[in-house]
Amino acid sequence: MDLALTESQEMLRTAARTFMEREAPVDVVVGLQKAESSLEPGLWRKAAKLGWLGILIPTEYGGSGDRLSDAAVLYEELGRGPLPGPFFSSGVLGALTVLEGATEDQRRRLLPGIASGERVLTVAITEPNASWGPAGITLAPQGKNGGYTLNGTKLFVSDATSATDLVVAVRTGEGTNDVSLLHVDARAPGVTTRRLPGFLSWQCEVSFDNVEVERAALLGEAQRGWAALAKALERAVPLLCAYIVGGCQAVYEKSVVYTQTRVQFGVPIGRFQRVQDHVVRLVNHLDSARWTTWEALWKLDTGRPATASVHMAKAVASEAYLEACNAAHEVHAGMGVLIEYGLAAHTQMSRTLFHFLGDPRWHKRRMADALEW
Amino acid sequence: MDFEVTYTEEQQRFRREVRAWLEANVPASVQRIPLSPEDNYQRYLELRALGRTLGAKGWLYATAPAKYGGGGLDVDHAIILEEEVDRFDLSLPPYYDSGGRLGSASILVWGTEEQRQALLPSIYKGEVRTWQLLTEPGAGSDLAGVRMTTAVRDGDDYVINGQKIFVGSDNGTDRIWMIVNTDPKGKRHENLSWFMIDANLPGITVRPMELMGTGGEGGTDSGVKQTVFFDDVRVPAFALVGGENKGWKVATTHLELEHGGGGRIGRNRVWDRLLRYCQETKRDGVPLSQQQDIRDSLADIYIKTEVQRLFGVRNFWLTYARKPKSYEGPQLSYYRKTTGLWMTGAILEAVGPAALTTDTIWGSAGGFLETQQRNGIVSVHPGGTTDIQRVQMARRIGIGRSTREAAGTVHGGDA
Ligand SMILES: Cc1cc2nc3c(=O)[nH]c(=O)nc-3n(C[C@H](O)[C@H](O)[C@H](O)COP(=O)(O)OP(=O)(O)OC[C@H]3O[C@@H](n4cnc5c(N)ncnc54)[C@H](O)[C@@H]3O)c2cc1C
Numbered sequence: 001m002d003l004a005l006t007e008s009q010e011m012l013r014t015a016a017r018t019f020m021e022r023e024a025p026v027d028v029v030v031g032l033q034k035a036e037s038s039l040e041p042g043l044w045r046k047a048a049k050l051g052w053l054g055i056l057i058p059t060e061y062g063g064s065g066d067r068l069s070d071a072a073v074l075y076e077e078l079g080r081g082p083l084p085g086p087f088f089s090s091g092v093l094g095a096l097t098v099l100e101g102a103t104e105d106q107r108r109r110l111l112p113g114i115a116s117g118e119r120v121l122t123v124a125i126t127e128p129n130a131s132w133g134p135a136g137i138t139l140a141p142q143g144k145n146g147g148y149t150l151n152g153t154k155l156f157v158s159d160a161t162s163a164t165d166l167v168v169a170v171r172t173g174e175g176t177n178d179v180s181l182l183h184v185d186a187r188a189p190g191v192t193t194r195r196l197p198g199f200l201s202w203q204c205e206v207s208f209d210n211v212e213v214e215r216a217a218l219l220g221e222a223q224r225g226w227a228a229l230a231k232a233l234e235r236a237v238p239l240l241c242a243y244i245v246g247g248c249q250a251v252y253e254k255s256v257v258y259t260q261t262r263v264q265f266g267v268p269i270g271r272f273q274r275v276q277d278h279v280v281r282l283v284n285h286l287d288s289a290r291w292t293t294w295e296a297l298w299k300l301d302t303g304r305p306a307t308a309s310v311h312m313a314k315a316v317a318s319e320a321y322l323e324a325c326n327a328a329h330e331v332h333a334g335m336g337v338l339i340e341y342g343l344a345a346h347t348q349m350s351r352t353l354f355h356f357l358g359d360p361r362w363h364k365r366r367m368a369d370a371l372e373w
Numbered sequence: 374m375d376f377e378v379t380y381t382e383e384q385q386r387f388r389r390e391v392r393a394w395l396e397a398n399v400p401a402s403v404q405r406i407p408l409s410p411e412d413n414y415q416r417y418l419e420l421r422a423l424g425r426t427l428g429a430k431g432w433l434y435a436t437a438p439a440k441y442g443g444g445g446l447d448v449d450h451a452i453i454l455e456e457e458v459d460r461f462d463l464s465l466p467p468y469y470d471s472g473g474r475l476g477s478a479s480i481l482v483w484g485t486e487e488q489r490q491a492l493l494p495s496i497y498k499g500e501v502r503t504w505q506l507l508t509e510p511g512a513g514s515d516l517a518g519v520r521m522t523t524a525v526r527d528g529d530d531y532v533i534n535g536q537k538i539f540v541g542s543d544n545g546t547d548r549i550w551m552i553v554n555t556d557p558k559g560k561r562h563e564n565l566s567w568f569m570i571d572a573n574l575p576g577i578t579v580r581p582m583e584l585m586g587t588g589g590e591g592g593t594d595s596g597v598k599q600t601v602f603f604d605d606v607r608v609p610a611f612a613l614v615g616g617e618n619k620g621w622k623v624a625t626t627h628l629e630l631e632h633g634g635g636g637r638i639g640r641n642r643v644w645d646r647l648l649r650y651c652q653e654t655k656r657d658g659v660p661l662s663q664q665q666d667i668r669d670s671l672a673d674i675y676i677k678t679e680v681q682r683l684f685g686v687r688n689f690w691l692t693y694a695r696k697p698k699s700y701e702g703p704q705l706s707y708y709r710k711t712t713g714l715w716m717t718g719a720i721l722e723a724v725g726p727a728a729l730t731t732d733t734i735w736g737s738a739g740g741f742l743e744t745q746q747r748n749g750i751v752s753v754h755p756g757g758t759t760d761i762q763r764v765q766m767a768r769r770i771g772i773g774r775s776t777r778e779a780a781g782t783v784h785g786g787d788a
Contacts, residue, residue: 198730274760
């Protein structure tokens with residue numbers, strides 16, 4: 001047993017942390033919060049140059065083909081910001097969906113652009129029913145001239161306002177899993193994307209108004225969309241969890257520093273056992289998320305059955321980030337709700353990711369199923 | 374024991390009178406959700422006008438002594454008023470007036486007769502609104518540590534300098550109720566003083582703070598919080614309430630009320646709207662309230678809001694029946710704060726991401742769920758954190774110290 005990072009993972013961590021400190025300190029992250037698009041072109045170009053957008057994409061398609069656990073090191077660092085941008089949406093979920101679902105031709109056409117950052121591809125799964133299962137997919141295209149016409153809405157689609165490409169999960173048959181994936185140009189006539197306002201981070205509405213796509217837009221085979229998505233999700237979810245772990249870690253470090261520097265009643269507030277309790281609660285959540293996530297990553301990277309672990313990791317991480325932020329708010333009191341301080345960006349992200357790719361209840365049920373109880 | 378408030382013939386007549394009056398005098402427009410800062414200000418002016426008409430009838434501060442311009446009504450009449458105003462989703466006062474509520478109560482206990490006569494009627498009649506200014510960058514929970522804002526005696530005046538943070542609301546204020554340091558070298562608890570001052574004096578500057586939310590104190594959302602700077606602000610010595618360096622005893626009254634000692638009656642608006650939302654919103658053709666998971670969550674939420682309501686009713690009764698109190702004030706605060714924070718997660722899990730958006734199509738009516746998501750977190754801090762409430766409770770229960778601490782005095786003058 002060896003639970004340490006490898007040497008190359010340590011190097012990646014250092015590089016990513018240096019990048020974050022230089023390019024995305026608190027004021028930058030806070031400054032980006034209100035933007036309609038999560039993509040900041042300067043940051044995006046630099047990240048592309050570092051090879052981060054193609055980290056999971058095999059070398060033959062222009063990426064570096066790293067393992068999930070390598071990518072997780074990077075995503076933890078991004079989560080510390082929390083750095084906005086379609087890094088996960090395009091570089092992880094988008095790339096893995098294309099890898100799992102597309103034909104060889106389509107992979108060759110799409111993946112190099114995702115790796116270089118020229119294409120930003122986000123996957124549109126959920127609808128107003130906010131369900132992450134195949135049954136929730138009701139948007140059904142009409143067949144027309146050998147192609148498809150789309151009318152309807154996808155909701156809570158992450159980073160859609162910065163996307164150039166969409167992969168849209170659509171219903172093409174009666175069976176629950178009869179779902180297909182369509183590749184749609186995000187700027188095609190009839191496609192509108194809009195960031196939803198409120199206490200959520202770059203979750204968008206995507207509307208389709210008589211959007212016509214050719215037959216070639218079908219990603220892979222008809223009716224095989226859910227199978228592909230399920231595979232992609234199983235590998236993507238732990239990376240979202242890694243991003244969450246990074247978020248929890250940052251919130252923890254901020255809180256520890258604050259307990260040491262904030263003085264009330266003549267002493268640093270860390271001297272109060274009540275404050276210590278908040279930090280203890282926080283670190284317990286952080287570590288729960290960290291170790292469930294990393295075990296799931298290890299199982300996936302070593303080809304072990306990982307489904308139950310993946311569901312457990314997301315159930316734990318979703319709750320951990322929310323609770324970690326709550327604890328951090330208790331520690332910081334007034335300072336924590338001041339937008340410029342930066343904790344609120346995590347809090348908003350923790351609420352957003354609570355549900356994104358499935359909330360704890362959803363994952364607990366699937367975990368129980370996977371364990372065949 | 375009787376939980377039901379029973380009404381005499383006369384009280385029922387009073388309810389009919391109040392209801393008819395409110396229906397005739399509360400403009401429907403005040404219930405709108407403002408669309409712009411200008412609209413927000415317009416709405417505020419309408420609420421202030423309503424406050425003045427209520428004040429003229431003695432219904433703004435119903436139980437305040439009539440001889441200082443209050444309603445002079447008993448608790449049963451006050452309950453009726455609160456309930457009737459609540460039907461319009463309003464509270465009394467119908468706008469943010471924290472310094473009015475807490476300042477007037479403190480002045481009633483600790484002010485001189487001249488001060489009561491001079492300062493209270495305009496509050497009770499709704500002619501002024503008042504912010505409370507306690508917190509400083511270095512003094513939050515440690516209110517006795519107020520040091521940055523000072524007042525120095527100069528002839529018949531005091532001169533105030535310093536800074537307060539996390540205070541006030543949108544749309545400005547007429548008066549300020551504030552605690553300052555009047556003896557920088559003095560001992561802790563013996564160096565503070567309270568002032569009720571005019572907010573429009575030269576040297577006062579107000580700058581908005583961008584916060585994640587502003588809480589919903591006293592049923593009215595302050596909208597925004599401010600940093601207030603004092604630069605050689607000259608105030609008459611008459612504005613000093615409770616005596617120079619005697620501010621700590623005044624603070625105990627102020628804090629007792631702020632910490633929930635006064636209690637609260639009335640509906641839980643978040644619960645009411647949440648239930649309605651879940652009954653009216655369908656997912657996969659079935660109302661949310663009919664889905665078993667969501668029913669389970671709603672049941673948990675309902676139980677907590679009921680316990681909170683009962684703590685509020687108990688404190689209300691203890692206050693107005695003039696019964697002794699110990700830990701009950703901070704207990705209500707603690708329960709309200711921890712429940713609000715817990716509810717952010719419970720609602721998010723029950724309703725899903727629609728709870729997070731203010732979108733007019735996909736969010737809840739007026740974005741009330743999204744507001745709860747933010748305010749449930751933010752409300753943990755104003756008026757003392759959950760930790761401070763627990764410190765208070767423990768002291769008053771009498772654990773950890775040889776003497777049991779008494780609750781602050783909240784009655785004064787001739788009620
Ligand atoms: C939305 C909002 C509205 C507000 N409105 C007003 C207002 O109108 N007027 C006003 O004057 N102020 C207002 N405040 C300020 C509020 O009263 C303070 O934020 C609050 O008292 C906490 O102080 P602090 O933020 O400085 O936190 P700190 O006191 O620095 O607390 C930091 C942490 O230390 C803990 N702590 C501190 N002392 C102890 C102790 N002795 N034992 C155990 N734990 C301890 C706290 O619980 C917290 O976890 C408002 C704040 C907010 C967020």
